[in-house]
Amino acid sequence: xxxxxxxxxxxxxxxxxxxxxxxxxxxxxxxxxxxxxxxxxxxxxxxxxxxxxxxxxxxxxxxxxxxxxxxxxxxxxxxxxxxxxxxxxxxxxxxxxxxxxxxxxxxxxxxxxxxxxxxxxxxxxxxxxxxxxxxxxxxxxxxxxxxxxxxxxxxxxxxxxxxxxxxxxxxxxxxxxxxxxxxxxxxxxxxxxxxxxxxxxxxxxxxxxxxxxxxxxxxxxx
Numbered sequence: 080x081x082x083x084x085x086x087x088x089x090x091x092x093x094x095x096x097x098x099x100x101x102x103x104x105x106x107x108x109x110x111x112x113x114x115x116x117x118x119x120x121x122x123x124x125x126x127x128x129x130x131x132x133x134x135x136x137x138x139x140x141x142x143x144x145x146x147x148x149x150x151x152x153x154x155x156x157x158x159x160x161x162x163x164x165x166x167x168x169x170x171x172x173x174x175x176x177x178x179x180x181x182x183x184x185x186x187x188x189x190x191x192x193x194x195x196x197x198x199x200x201x202x203x204x205x206x207x208x209x210x211x212x213x214x215x216x217x218x219x220x221x222x223x224x225x226x227x228x229x230x231x232x233x234x235x236x237x238x239x240x241x242x243x244x245x246x247x248x249x250x251x252x253x254x255x256x257x258x259x260x261x262x263x264x265x266x267x268x269x270x271x272x273x274x275x276x277x278x279x280x281x282x283x284x285x286x287x288x289x290x291x292x293x294x295x296x297x298x299x300x301x
Contacts, residue, residue: 102117143199160248167259190267201245
């Protein structure tokens with residue numbers, strides 16, 4: 080029952096579709112522009128850096144809030160399960176972001192929300208996540224590549240932390256948590272399947288934090 084409650088907590092927070100709301104406040108449906116994705120990268124390309132950072136912050140925070148609230152609710156009664164329950168809450172937030180019912184289940188790809196999971200789940204996960212994403216982004220300017228590397232690194236590091244008993248969980252609980260993390264990883268790669276094709280063919284669009292985004296947009300449309 081607790082697992083269902085945590086999923087629902089996360090899903091409710093995930094329904095706060097920052098990119099969609101920002102677009103509506105500016106008179107458009109972000110899903111009809113750019114890549115059609117209701118997420119940080121598309122907002123950055125359509126509206127600019129400030130809007131992208133605002134959406135990034137919103138999508139990160141909704142997952143952090145879901146995880147933190149879950150921890151507060153269950154810490155004293157489910158100490159040995161608290162990390163597992165946090166994972167369920169984060170999964171709910173990511174699913175809510177990707178598949179919001181009121182937008183006909185057409186949301187984002189869940190990477191910013193996953194950043195919220197990494198930032199709030201355990202401090203050991205943060206350095207590797209930052210290195211993988213920003214290392215890939217500033218080297219190649221492919222947001223998708225950085226996102227995919229972060230997910231792979233997150234899953235591997237989570238298993239390592241679990242097996243080293245850093246999380247203080249029994250093996251059955253760890254196995255359940257690995258399954259959830261694995262499902263989230265597979266979902267992220269599935270959501271990025273077109274990006275993966277473009278990365279492999281060398282046609283993936285690059286993203287910059289400057290005016291170069293317009294140049295890349297013009298190049299993609301030419």
